Amino acid sequence: MAVQNLTVEALRDKLNRGESLFILDVRNESDYDDWKIEGPTVHSINIPYFEFLDDEDVADERLPDETDIVTVCAKGGSSQYVAEILDGKGYNVYSLEGGMKAWSQVYNDTLVFEDDNMKLFQVNRMAKGCLSYLIVTGDEAAVVDPGRHTAFYIRLAEREGARIRHVMDTHLHADHISGGPGLAEETGATYYIASEEVQGAGYTFAPLEKEEHIHFGQVDIKVLALPTPGHTPGSTSFVVNDRFLLSGDTLFVSGLGRPDLGGKAREWAELLYDTVFHKLSDLQDQTLVLPAHYADMEEMDENGIVGASLGEIRENNRAMQTKGKEVFTELIAGAASTDTPPNFEKITAINRGKQTPDEEEATELEIGPNRCAVHHHG
Template sequence: MAVMEMSAKQLHNKIKNGRPVFILDVRNSEDYNDWRIEHKHITDINIPYFDFLDDNEDAYKPLPKDTEIVVVCAKGSSAKMVAEILNERGYRVRYLTEGMLEWSQLYHPVIVSEQDGMKIIQVNRLAKGCLSYMIISDGQAIVVDPGRHYEEYLKLAEQEQATIIRVMDTHLHADHISGGPELAKYTGAMYHISRNEMQGADAISYEALEDNQEIEVGNVRVKVLAIPTPGHTPGSVSFMVNDRYLLSGDTIFVGGLGRPDLGGKAREWAQSLYDTVFTHIASMSDETLVLPTHYADRKEINEQGVVGAYLGDIRIANEVLRMQNREQFTEMVAGASGATPPNYEEIVKINRGDVCVPSDVAVALEIGPNRCAVHHS
């Protein structure tokens, strides 16, 4: 009997519906430890595929006979091979069709809020921990921080019967390729990003966020205020929606702050981040709902499936937001950034429009988790 495939969407639906999933990841241990599929409903184990090819009987001992096993590899071929071996031995087994490559390109929209004639949808790129947003009012939509697969937003806008009129990036992304310019091109929408992020770049047409203190969506009054929040990158900008929702980019997260070291000026940018935290953010209400562009841990996803938290709760949980000593703050933030995002220099060049790459190269550049946050919870 042929082994059955499982798509990334089918796997996610199974997880989302609360059904337990047993994953056998057959990549090498280094890749598995760096980046894997995680969820509270998942039990996973890493046994490299060559253990099965070598007929190592010990490889089979941890595998359940009474539970379906989903075999996962990088692109699908090794998983299929192992799944066929397990199938011959009587295991209930399926394999993820295109492996982690397919999982890395799965987008999942969740409604954050729907009231007063406005809807905010958070689009979670689960494997990357990347978040983007669609704000809808009266048939019009703004998209913030879209991922590379711009067609996902076209489909979502069609489902919502909305026309995308503006596309905005909070900053020049370093760990994934922005879909902003392409989405703007295909919809005829205006593309916005900070002028400070695009200095010297002329290949991408954009309107500077500094020139737009207020943007409206639809006939219902929806205010989007551009709030300068440098630190992660010099031109980082956050958006305050209806004085209640802070689309914070990579400046402030549920569990940390944006890393300030990607420009090689960790201490200098950490001090800018200090000014952001204790000037702009300090004046915001505890009732402000922070909606970031990244998350690093699935625990940051709440019971509604949304990555977000009230600023008051973040202040209580996050020591660095209470650390008013500038030098201590700078030392903690500048010294805790960890591994840099792989390929980030090339990704930044792509997002500035300095270079173009074919789709297969773009896929390879984005593989892996995000590493844009500094956690101090």
């Protein structure tokens, strides 16, 4: 019997339904440790492909007899080979079509909030931990921090009977290629980003620093541009209807944005201090913080949403309880990882419109996890 292939979309849907999954990842150990498929119902083990070349029985004692097994590799070839071995042994096995390369391009949308005036969706690029947002009011929509696969957002807006009129990036992204300029061009929307982020950009944009409010729709949906430098000098957060803080990479559920990517860790950490203790201090504890990234599945709630109240984050984040500017700066600058996002210099050049990769190059540049946070639990 031929081995069954499982598409990445089918895998996403299984995770959404809460199905238990047993994943056998056959990539090298270092690749697996760096980046793998995760989820609350996922059990994952790593046995590199070359071990099966030496011994086809190498996995037998670690595999379940009754549960479906999904084999995973980088692009789908090695996992197919291992799946055929296991199929011959009588296991019920699927090979993930396209491997981690395909998985890196899967998106999932979750409704965060709905009332008579608007709907707010969180879009999760699951393999990257990248989050973006669609805000719908009437027949108009805005997108914040879109990934480069723009068709997903257009389809989502169409599903909700809306057309995208506004596209915003909270900052110049370093770990993935922004879909902002392209999505705005495709839909005729206005593209917003802070001027400081894209000096000399090769595209048209509306400077966020000139916008106090962005109104759209049949009602007054207030999207207040709030300068929140620290992760980058021009980072901007959005307060939606005084209830939701779309915080970009400034503030995460379990950490703060890392300030070292521009080579100015201390200087940007001081900016981050002013953001945390001055710019955000007036926001109520019940404000729901919705970031642009997450680093751990524990940051996701039972509804599949990555977010937390500002009060919870203030209570649980040690850096936000560090009142002295000097102490805070030392804590943040000292903890900033030297492990920069892969290819971040090339990706930021692309996001400034200075380079245009083809699809294959864009996919290769983005493979791997995001590394945009500094974590300070407890």
